[in-house]
Amino acid sequence: MSRIQLAQGSGGRENQQLIRDLFLKYFSNPILAQLDDAAVVECGTTAVSTDTFTVHPLEFAGGDIGKLAIAGTTNDVAMRAACPEYLSVGFIIEEGLETELLERIVASMSSELQVTGARIITGDTKVVPRGAVDRLMINTTGFGAVRADCSVKRIVPGDHILISGPIAEHGACIYAAREEIAIAGLTSDCQSLWPAVKALLDHEVPIHAMRDATRGGLAAVLNEWAEQSSTRLMMTEEVIPISEAVRGFTEILGIDPYILACEGAFLLSLPAENSSEAIDILHRCGHPDAVLIGQVENADNGPQVILTSAYGTQRLLDFPYGEILPRIC
Amino acid sequence: MSRIQLAQGSGGRENQQLIRDLFLKYFSNPILAQLDDAAVVECGTTAVSTDTFTVHPLEFAGGDIGKLAIAGTTNDVAMRAACPEYLSVGFIIEEGLETELLERIVASMSSELQVTGARIITGDTKVVPRGAVDRLMINTTGFGAVRADCSVKRIVPGDHILISGPIAEHGACIYAAREEIAIAGLTSDCQSLWPAVKALLDHEVPIHAMRDATRGGLAAVLNEWAEQSSTRLMMTEEVIPISEAVRGFTEILGIDPYILACEGAFLLSLPAENSSEAIDILHRCGHPDAVLIGQVENADNGPQVILTSAYGTQRLLDFPYGEILPRIC
Numbered sequence: 001m002s003r004i005q006l007a008q009g010s011g012g013r014e015n016q017q018l019i020r021d022l023f024l025k026y027f028s029n030p031i032l033a034q035l036d037d038a039a040v041v042e043c044g045t046t047a048v049s050t051d052t053f054t055v056h057p058l059e060f061a062g063g064d065i066g067k068l069a070i071a072g073t074t075n076d077v078a079m080r081a082a083c084p085e086y087l088s089v090g091f092i093i094e095e096g097l098e099t100e101l102l103e104r105i106v107a108s109m110s111s112e113l114q115v116t117g118a119r120i121i122t123g124d125t126k127v128v129p130r131g132a133v134d135r136l137m138i139n140t141t142g143f144g145a146v147r148a149d150c151s152v153k154r155i156v157p158g159d160h161i162l163i164s165g166p167i168a169e170h171g172a173c174i175y176a177a178r179e180e181i182a183i184a185g186l187t188s189d190c191q192s193l194w195p196a197v198k199a200l201l202d203h204e205v206p207i208h209a210m211r212d213a214t215r216g217g218l219a220a221v222l223n224e225w226a227e228q229s230s231t232r233l234m235m236t237e238e239v240i241p242i243s244e245a246v247r248g249f250t251e252i253l254g255i256d257p258y259i260l261a262c263e264g265a266f267l268l269s270l271p272a273e274n275s276s277e278a279i280d281i282l283h284r285c286g287h288p289d290a291v292l293i294g295q296v297e298n299a300d301n302g303p304q305v306i307l308t309s310a311y312g313t314q315r316l317l318d319f320p321y322g323e324i325l326p327r328i329c
Numbered sequence: 330m331s332r333i334q335l336a337q338g339s340g341g342r343e344n345q346q347l348i349r350d351l352f353l354k355y356f357s358n359p360i361l362a363q364l365d366d367a368a369v370v371e372c373g374t375t376a377v378s379t380d381t382f383t384v385h386p387l388e389f390a391g392g393d394i395g396k397l398a399i400a401g402t403t404n405d406v407a408m409r410a411a412c413p414e415y416l417s418v419g420f421i422i423e424e425g426l427e428t429e430l431l432e433r434i435v436a437s438m439s440s441e442l443q444v445t446g447a448r449i450i451t452g453d454t455k456v457v458p459r460g461a462v463d464r465l466m467i468n469t470t471g472f473g474a475v476r477a478d479c480s481v482k483r484i485v486p487g488d489h490i491l492i493s494g495p496i497a498e499h500g501a502c503i504y505a506a507r508e509e510i511a512i513a514g515l516t517s518d519c520q521s522l523w524p525a526v527k528a529l530l531d532h533e534v535p536i537h538a539m540r541d542a543t544r545g546g547l548a549a550v551l552n553e554w555a556e557q558s559s560t561r562l563m564m565t566e567e568v569i570p571i572s573e574a575v576r577g578f579t580e581i582l583g584i585d586p587y588i589l590a591c592e593g594a595f596l597l598s599l600p601a602e603n604s605s606e607a608i609d610i611l612h613r614c615g616h617p618d619a620v621l622i623g624q625v626e627n628a629d630n631g632p633q634v635i636l637t638s639a640y641g642t643q644r645l646l647d648f649p650y651g652e653i654l655p656r657i658c
Contacts, residue, residue, distance in 0.1 A: 009456025
């Protein structure tokens with residue numbers, strides 16, 4: 001009998017297959033087929049995104065499931081160049097959860113809402129018997145007004161690819177917490193990205209696409225972009241920002257930092273002539289490590305992501321396969 | 330140390346307290362404070378509702394978690410006199426779930442979507458390790474265009490209260506399945522209510538409020554209505570429709586049918602002069618048991634729900650307290 005495997009929820013290749021073979025098969029419609037993390041409806045005026053947060057542990061360096069549930073969903077809306085205005089929230093709580101912990105998490109959600117000004121407008125609470133859920137999971141669904149046309153479909157050869165900050169921070173932090181490895185400086189980058197996106201839109205930077213590199217990390221987003229825009233992405237490995245703590249951690253454990261999740265860093269694809277302006281704006285609004293990391297080319301040999309090392313050697317950055325790290329977000 | 334209890338998610342009094350003392354404390358804003366099951370935003374044009382479905386067992390007589398996840402959320406949108414147009418869906422799947430079962434549930438969602446024409450426009454899939462969730466939970470968030478102003482705040486003395494069909498069908502069906510009691514005719518009433526609401530709106534019936542009587546059943550909705558509209562609701566017990574199977578089941582087990590969930594019956598409050606037209610319309614569109622069951626009066630002694638029996642005796646129908654039946658929806 002066929003059974004669902006962890007890898008089918010990982011953000012990698014098997015996850016894509018489950019979506020294509022099952023969900024798109026039954027729910028197919030033009031809006032769902034947009035392929036971005038948020039859908040745009042109502043004649044292009046409203047962006048909508050949903051996410052269920054199952055992160056373990058519930059509290060970690062740099063955040064908690066509540067902060068993640070607000071930032072994660074508003075970020076998906078922001079990545080469609082939309083202002084996150086409204087959120088619904090659904091709590092699934094295991095009987096016996098400490099009320100004080102729940103209150104800390106709710107307070108953390110409230111505080112993260114201040115960053116974007118988004119408001120929770122409707123909610124649902126389920127309390128389930130012990131064992132039916134591991135402590136607490138939270139679904140948030142966000143929506144808001146689209147300010148510019150920003151979608152993976154607009155990525156074209158010649159575009160520059162930027163990243164707003166160091167990668168793999170969230171993934172490394174959760175991994176270390178899970179394995180009880182103490183490394184100084186491993187902190188989740190979990191944060192709301194709308195202020196940065198708003199600054200770019202206010203300056204009328206003509207962004208083609210944006211995506212926060214969550215489950216599956218940089219490797220998943222770049223491969224999705226290459227496939228969905230039928231392009232080849234040429235990335236310069238040595239300029240991809242990675243903190244010393246994350247580099248040390250991933251080297252010791254032999255993990256590829258490119259497949260570890262970010263929760264506060266996003267990729268941008270935009271015309272080459274606008275990339276230095278965009279970097280300047282990001283530097284000025286709390287993203288000092290924003291940098292040009294690659295460019296988009298014609299896909300002569302099919303969609304590909306190529307990493308060029310400091311020594312000039314090239315390798316293929318593949319789609320993540322298998323179980324990466326469950327319950328990362 | 331204070332811990333969350335099952336009763337805090339029951340749809341009864343303790344559930345209301347948790348919402349008031351914790352969620353409204355941190356998330357307070359005028360839209361969230363609307364108190365209906367769906368919020369209305371964007372200058373009154375869009376209704377939004379969210380629900381996480383945790384029902385156990387996943388499949389039951391008359392439906393499954395998928396049908397429930399579509400009907401339940403579109404019903405909450407419909408209860409605000411809004412056409413359910415768009416849905417997001419978030420799956421939380423336990424590693425090892427039978428793929429075939431998941432496909433049956435997804436197909437059932439797809440088929441229930443046909444009833445209203447609503448479309449799934451964005452989604453999220455989490456697969457969690459064994460034990461982190463019991464098999465499958467589904468969040469759906471729905472929204473759509475508001476066609477009339479319909480809210481608990483519009484209930485006024487003089488209104489008639491109708492119910493669209495027999496009560497407690499879903500609750501009794503799940504209860505029996507959980508306890509492995511086989512009673513012929515116990516079938517969930519799980520269904521999408523938008524077609525009935527649409528028929529009423531098409532005939533311009535001036536409905537004041539609607540609510541499907543889910544968690545906490547008739548007792549919860551009527552008490553919420555009385556409190557939120559500061560009225561006294563006078564209900565005629567003998568006309569409240571209850572099927573023979575449900576009556577037999579609840580009498581044998583000594584359960585109050587008024588606190589058991591419906592998933593396909595809704596209450597309406599509307600001007601007395603429009604009630605017979607509304608009943609006729611409901612009879613013609615698949616709700617042959619729709620009936621007038623009470624009326625709204627001034628709350629001289631504070632908000633109350635009074636049941637008058639066939640013998641003319643009166644009793645207070647109180648808010649459900651304690652753990653009713655966890656994982657009912």
